[in-house]
Amino acid sequence: MPAHNRAIPDRIEDLSKSIRRKFQKMPTPCGRCKRLRLECQVEVSSGRCTICAQAHKTCDLRVTFQEFQKLAGLREKLERQMEEAEQELSEAEERSRKARAKVRRIRKVLRRAETTELKKFEWEVASLEEAEKIDGFREESPAAAVSLPDQSVPGNPLMEFPLEA
Numbered sequence: 001m002p003a004h005n006r007a008i009p010d011r012i013e014d015l016s017k018s019i020r021r022k023f024q025k026m027p028t029p030c031g032r033c034k035r036l037r038l039e040c041q042v043e044v045s046s047g048r049c050t051i052c053a054q055a056h057k058t059c060d061l062r063v064t065f066q067e068f069q070k071l072a073g074l075r076e077k078l079e080r081q082m083e084e085a086e087q088e089l090s091e092a093e094e095r096s097r098k099a100r101a102k103v104r105r106i107r108k109v110l111r112r113a114e115t116t117e118l119k120k121f122e123w124e125v126a127s128l129e130e131a132e133k134i135d136g137f138r139e140e141s142p143a144a145a146v147s148l149p150d151q152s153v154p155g156n157p158l159m160e161f162p163l164e165a
Contacts, residue, residue, distance in 0.1 A: 015053050024071055030061035 026049070029040030033051050042049040042061055052059035 009056070012053055012056050015048070026061065027067055027070065028062075030059050032057060032059070 024042060026040040026042050029038070030042075030049050030052060032055070033040035033049060036051065038051055040049045040051070040061065042059075048059040049061055052061075
């Protein structure tokens with residue numbers, strides 16, 4: 001609904017709500033707030049405080065140049081802090097991205113090492129079996145007679161191989 005068709009009290013209440021959402025506490029209160037000993041909260045662009053807007057009164061608030069400078073300084077300080085926080089966030093995201101890439105690389109190398117180790121073990125077993133066939137010699141050695149406990153770990157390909165052929 002266009003602003004000019006709405007009742008004035010409704011428009012004033014909306015203005016007061018808007019001021020409360022984006023208020024700045026004024027170091028020098030308006031006359032009404034000073035007289036009522038209330039905190040004068042104003043949205044600088046409207047030039048009215050919440051108390052005067054709710055009471056449907058004109059606000060005699062006079063924002064001095066120093067107050068504008070103080071508000072501008074506060075805004076600039078907050079903008080700098082936000083930029084710094086955004087920069088820190090960006091740097092943290094970059095560190096996180098690099099750490100995830102490092103973990104992926106290490107996992108890949110670990111999988112290759114496990115596969116290579118398993119293949120080498122299988123080659124050694126096959127080589128020993130071949131040597132035994134060639135020599136026609138299979139002597140029970142004390143090491144071969146010892147039975148090892150089952151130390152298999154589910155999902156670990158290094159531990160899922162037959163111990164004897």
